Every structure is written in structure tokens, then in C-alpha cells.
Amino acid sequence: MTRGGQRKQESYDEVVAGHDPESYKLSYTVGVAENQNSKFRKTMEDVHTYVENFASRLDWGYFGVFDGHAGNQASKWCGSHLHTVLEKKLLGDESEDVREVLNDSFIYADQHVNSDLGGNSGCTAAVGILRWEVPDSVPSEQIELEQHQRMLYTANVGDTRIVLCRNGHSVRLTYDHKASDILEMQRVEAAGGLIMRSRVNGMLAVTRSLGDKFFDSLVVGNPFTTSVEITTTDQFLIIACDGLWDVIEDQEACDSIKDIDDANEAAKKLVRLALEKGTTDNVTVMVIIFENNS
Template sequence: ADSTQSSAAKLREAASRQRVLYTANVGDARIVLCRNGKALRLSYDHKGSDENEGKRIAGAGGLILNNRVNGVLAVTRALGDTYMKDLITGHPYTTETVIQPDIDEFLILACDGLWDVCSDQEAVDLIRNIKDPQAASKTLVDYALNRFSTDNLTVMIVRFDNQAVQQTVERKVEPIGVDGDPAAQRGGVSEADAIIAEQRQKLADSGELLDRVPSDIHEEEEQVDPGPELNIEAVEAARKDRKPQPPAEEVARAQQS
């Protein structure tokens, strides 16, 4: 019994030392982990071309037309797009991955402007030997442009500080970070955490906890190019089908007469 309890305690202690990477995504941006040179996808592409997502959209009363939700939107899950919220959910796909410091090298986070013209493994192979994350990001962007990608392009590379991860697992030090993070190296609080803590303290001192949006704040539509993910012709056709509403004054006069 004692040996069993001792083994269980050792297992719990080993588990507590593990560093876990949690991911969540909606839409078609993608997260790829390089593990010993192999691409491991940690996200799910929520697109109209996906069979499972197509069934979900159909079950909610929509349809997939030309791989788009109701012929308009290319993604089946998103933050925003309120005009289609009956069909487009913001519920994310999540993963939980134990970091293996001896073989886990870096993460690629990128929108579909890259993945439309590049496979997961191709992306990993292209930048595996580029240690500078910024240079690696530029390499992937340039690759996509040279392959005539027509969608928006955003790429972020996160390289693991494997030595820091290994030391944390062995309980030599407490902090954990990525390459170039001075806070993790010196065992302090990161700059982002410090800013958040400072703002929380200011709100607590002032007693002005912002739990709602003030009534004098309003949003304005940005006049920006929505990109190829939105079917402009379908949106315009839907708008033309709407009957214009008469001004309130005309309605009042009609009721009086």
C-alpha cells in the first residue's frame, strides 16, 4: 500500500511539473506546432467546405452555397458577423498539448492567406532553421506572395525557450517563457502582466469598474475592403431585397389621415 501511494504521489508530482499549451480558434486561421520537425496542427478550419460544419449549418436552418454560408461568408465560425449569428457561432475548437521540451520547437500562427498556398509541413520545413521569429515570419509571408496568394496575410512565429521549459519541468526555476522574453529569463513578471495588474489596481482604487459600455459610445462602420472571404455580390443582392422603411414622420401622417 505504501509503495502504491508513493508511486501515485510521484505521478502527481510529475504531472504538476508539466507545461501545457492551451489553444482555441474560430474561423480559418491555423495553429501549427513543430514537433521534432513534424507539423502538428492544433486548430480546426471552420469553413463551408468542411462536411461537419456544413451539417451544423444545415441543422441551424442555413445552407452551404459555393462553399459559403448562405452563399456569403466563407467561414462557419467567427467572432462578429452578427447579421448571421443564427448560423455563425463563436464557439471555439480547443486543444490541450503537453509541451515536450526536447522535441517541441516552435508554433506557427497564421491566417488562411498562407494556408491557401502552403501546407502545414511545407511551412515548418521552410522556417525550421531560421532562429529569428521575425525573419521566419517574413519568409512565410514572402513565400505566400510569391505563390500569388490573394487573401490577407498575417503570420506569427513563437519559438520555445527549451532550456527554460526543461528547467521548469525539473523544478530548477519557476518561470517559463519564449525566446527573447526577458521577464521569463530573470524570473519576473512579464510586461503584459504588469500592465494588466496596474490597470486593475487603478480601477479598484477609483471604484469605477467598467461592467457595461457607456451609452454615449457608439460604433461606426469602417469603410474597409472586406477581402475575398466575403461575397460582395451576395451581400448587395440581399440588401436590395430589403424593402426601404419610410421615415417616421410619413408613417405618423399616414396614420393621422
């Protein structure tokens, strides 16, 4: 995983021009499954979105899961609009670090939900952007298809989580922003809030989200961000709300689907497992399987 350094981005579409048509096949497949869990929940407040060939760039991908609370206004807005905000910012300045673009976009979404939407809803969020890049060390006039690196950038607020399965082992790419976390507890208290019963002011279990204007500066929209190069050792990515992670550990989730080749079937299996293990929340699971043999 990398945290620094800039990479120059080149148009993947231009580089693959003239290659065999098979080169145009997506290097990943996406599967999604969800369940309201009506035994415990009267409404479904989760929303998910994915965009193939994101930002009109060949083989890029955008993936997002949003877990709403106090209504679904925030999660629905993010599901419908956050990828558009990100695309505009990415294409506006392609030299900017994608993690900074994610941070700026999350802050924009937080402010928009708080100022322009009715109610006091909020949502946790986990977003991934998959794209091809070329290292700065490669001269533009010498770029070849095999010199592109597949990079994954992630951002999250709250406890919606992204887990990468690398060489059979789980690698968590997100940070659970919970009121039980000592660092988040200190941040909230420094901002004038109280943590009671592992909740912000005794009410909200997460310390970062998009929306939740009732909590003002205590619950913020600044995400945890990462970047990682996706290689042939990476099998798949799981993005899911806490309806899954409350009852299934990261490694257990990876082990449960490691032999499933169909992304939709993998997502369905994880949702079934969460329900069987007694989750009391809405459940949404997105699985992205990397095609590493192309």
C-alpha cells in the same frame, strides 16, 4: 495531445524564487510579420496580439491572430480586449479547465461584438495560452522547478490556424471551420441555413467566427479547443491567418523555417513565401520558438 483531466496550477514565480537568475528568462521568443498585400487588398483587417508573462505569471504567454472581414471592428476589438477577458476568467477560478475558459471567452467576445459594436463585421481567431502547471500527483509541499509541465492550450474559430512543429513534423492544433467541411455543412443546415458555392447562405466562407451578427445562429463563436504538453521535441509554433494557409501546407511551412533561430526572421520568411506563391489576402504570421535548452 490531451483532451481530459485536470491539473493543479501553482505559482511558477514562487517556485523559481531562490534559483539562479537565468531561470527567469522567458522559455520562448515571439516574432510577427504582416503584409496588407495591397495588390489585392485595399485595407488591412488582420490584427495580432501577444502578451509575455500573461496574467502576471512568470513565463506564461498569450498569442492571438484575428482575421477580420466586412470591416476591422471585430478583429480590432478582439486584438485589444480578448486577452483581458481571458485573464479575468482564468484568475477568477483557477481550478476550471482552461479549454472551458477559452470557450466561454470566445462566446463572450462573439456576443459583445454582435451587441455593442457597429456594423456587421466578424473575424476568425486563433489563440494560444502557454503556461506552467504541476500534475495533481505532486503534493504542493514537494513542488520543485523541474516538476512543472509546460502546457499549451489553443482555441480557434474559422480558418486561422495553429501548427506545432514537433520533432520536425507539423501537428495541426486547430480545425478549419469552412462551409466546405461536411460536419460544419450539416450543422449550418440543421440550424436552418443553406450552403451555396461553399459559402453560408452563399456569402460567408467560414462557419464559425466572432461577430457576423447578420448570420445569427448559423455562424457561431464556439471554438475548437485543444491542450498539449510542450516538451523538448517541440521546436516552434506557427499561428497564421488563411492568407498563409491558402497557399502553403502545414509541413511546408515548418520545413521552410526549421533552420531559422530568430522568430521575427522566421515570420518574415513565411509572409514572403505566401506573397511569392500568389496569396490574394492579407497575411499575418506569428512564430513562437520554444527555448528547450534551458
